[in-house]
Amino acid sequence: MTLPSYFHDYKNDSFTKKSITLAAIVLVTFFTPPVPAVDFNSVANAAKSENVQLSQQQIASLKKKNLTAALVWHGSSAWVSAVTQGAKESFSLLGIKVVAVTDAQFDPAKQVADLENISILKPDIILSLSVDSISTKASYRSAIEHGAKLVLLSNPIEGFVHHQDYVGIVTDDMFGMGIAAAQLTAKALSSSGKLGIIYHDAKYFITNNRDQAFRETLRLTPQIDIVSEKGFVKEHETSNIAAAMVLQHPEIEAIYVSWDSAAEGVIEALRSLDRPDIKVITHDLGVSNLLDMATSGNLYGTIADRPYEIGATMAKLGAAAVLGQSAAEVTIVPFDKVTKNNITLAWQQAFKKPLPKLLTQALQR
Amino acid sequence: MVRSALDQVALELASITKSFGGVHALQGVTFTINKGEVVGLLGDNGAGKSTLVKCISGIHAPDSGEIKVNGNAVFINSPEDARAVGIETVFQDLAMIPEFNIVQNLFLNREIKHKNPLLRWLGWLDTKAMTKRARKSLNRLNTRIPSYKEQIHNLSGGQRQAIAIARAVNWGADIVIMDEPTAALGVEQSAQVNDLIKIISSQGVAVLLISHNMQHVVETCDRAVVLYQGRSVADVAVAEVTKEDLVGLITGAKKIAA
């Protein structure tokens, strides 16, 4: 699960928030799923998405069934769109019609309503990311009452039993991503040097695990010295944090930031401090930062997941479940280590779309 | 001093004063109105007419002086007090709710409640009874209204004035104060309002008429009281003076012992 998909929308919601005068006092954490999502063991034992395949016979029999599917998402972003696209294209190869796509805008009440609305269509397969496992539980329950197969993205639903209530959970390899980020950092520093860490200082399952896996892996390379570690809560804070960090420790050679849009602030600060030498490592793909990377700016590398493949995997799991085939509790989707030389490939891998023109031009220069 | 035929005093004002900060708006106003009499209250802008009206109708309390209604001294501190002693005011803007219909305006804050005691306690309205009473009181004024369900803003100025007057009289007022009732009206509608004033005064109601329009005053009033710089400077029988005399009194060019 990449972060921009959560946070972009989170900043932009209703004007209610903008008028909040006391926000400064109370911004402590982002919303936290009340139940921890998949744990380390389930990820370690998880099935791999590349092993999820359907036979010609299965495809033929699915095509005869005239099945329908509904996608019940938590929010909207480029990332969610890529998941939707992956799901839709896989479904269409199987002759399954997507009858509804919903966006809860991170509002559990909206998601409950969305689930009620799509239930009327009696879809055979539901792909969904639950905004809040407690509030939405009853609605999921009634949505699957008619026999719909539920495939979940990232967050489990409290009390739901694998095989019985849902087909399985598809998620990023968040631990693998943290490890990969550490390996990329070691490569950037040639295995020795001074590192700063700007981490997500909030109770948030995915970022916390990724950051933790990063730290643990880094310990294996003792020559890399972590000279400063600072947390942030909101993305816009990272610019000031990075500036302070570099002023305090001018010897820093690289900075790790929890995700792409938070890294934008860090890169902006490094530019205004005129420190093109400091390398930045992060997660996810964002056009602005990739542009920086393409023009040999601060961004050294990023770890990107594959939203399109997540959607495609969910679709295949759901379809297979209709045919009575069971799935692993957790299926993980691989990621890519992205540096300047494989931007194009990684982008296509993640989004199954051509690289934006601007980036192509920047790379050609 | 000139008296009209009915020699019973309805309203008596004695040495009314009222100041706002350093401004002495009223500095001793004294006059009386008899039952069934129409008295014009004249004066230039700033002479204290509207302040006096507000003192009588309970919007301001006077600083000193005495108000007597039917011979009894009264203290008027609120519009409710004024109403309780039988003084009704027809304001210049008529105090109408434009979105309300005729019946709703006539019974504003004096709604007839349902007969059932429980519903009555809740404040349940008895629309039928109110419509019936409305028809009666408008008939009493010889006013023809197209429909009692008509909203006020669909009515002509004269019709609205009639309804405002009907509302005042409806509550058994002894004294009706009218603030510039014809200011916004055409000739024909002004004439209708004049007729209304005659009708209610013939029913024994004392009318205090504030107006700029000399013609209107001469046509409808029995007497005229003139305010000049916060004092009542003249109290004359309209029949005995000319319009020019009145203008002279208003501007202070002419003086008569009050």
Next chain:
Amino acid sequence: MSIQTLSFNQLKQIALQREAFIYYIFFFVLLFFAVLLHDTAFLTLSNFMNIVKQTAPLTIMAVGLTFALAVGHIDLSIGSVVALSALVGALLLQHTGIPLAVIGALLVGVTVGLINGLLIERLQVSSLLITLGTMGIVTGIARQLTNLESVPIINQDFTFFFGSGKVLGMPILLFWTVVIGGCAYIILNKLSAGRHLLAVGGNPFAARAMGIKVTRVRLYALIASSTAAALAGLLYAGRLHGARYTLGEADLLTVIAAVAIGGTSLFGGRACIIGAILGSWLMGIINNGLILSGFSTNEQMIARGIILVMAVAIGVKELRHG
């Protein structure tokens, strides 16, 4: 007035009233989706019950806001009251029973309404500014109260009464809508209290001159508005088996749109409860219909805007030529 005694002309007059607008729009949108979605289950009782359930908190808020608008005030704090009352109710439920939790939650509404009203009348500042301020304060308190954590509710009686329950086969949320809507309708149209509310909104000077206690009436209206929002918070909590600070956040504009399209004036003096209820159901129908038509979420937003504008345009045309 009873239907039998209406002449054709009177009927025509009623049809042309501003309040009748919502009926045209409602009918038009319903027809639109009924045709578009004839092959789905759009036109089924269970789908409409879904819509009623989803919009119940919205409807209650719309009914409350109608009171504030009737006296000429706007109440922007209702969305924040929803969140705070739901959280207070959910937290109290962890320690006490339903009655105290409900009273506590509703008290949140009463208090906020009282504060809004007193500030507006004492400072003589527009309700827009005051309630914008209290909205911020209440939102902040709601966020602070649980540190942005959501509070689950496991009391099944509570979730029955305020959310998922059914009475005589009908969702209990429909009963809430009908009861609150019915009471509000009676107050505004049948009782002297409603007459005074509308008088204060229509012409406060006239109302004061006629002896109506304008300040007090406005205060009651604001209390009604935010207490209704507090009840909406309980309905959300019951429906979602828990409360969180984001509840009601996105509802404010929808509620204002629903009330306005329902024929209530945003400037006081004219209020239509049935219009407010139909208006919020309309929002629910549009949302439901668009999801059932299989649009992507961006397309849904565009379509929602187009439908609203078209509905309003057609309604206005009907009024002019009808």
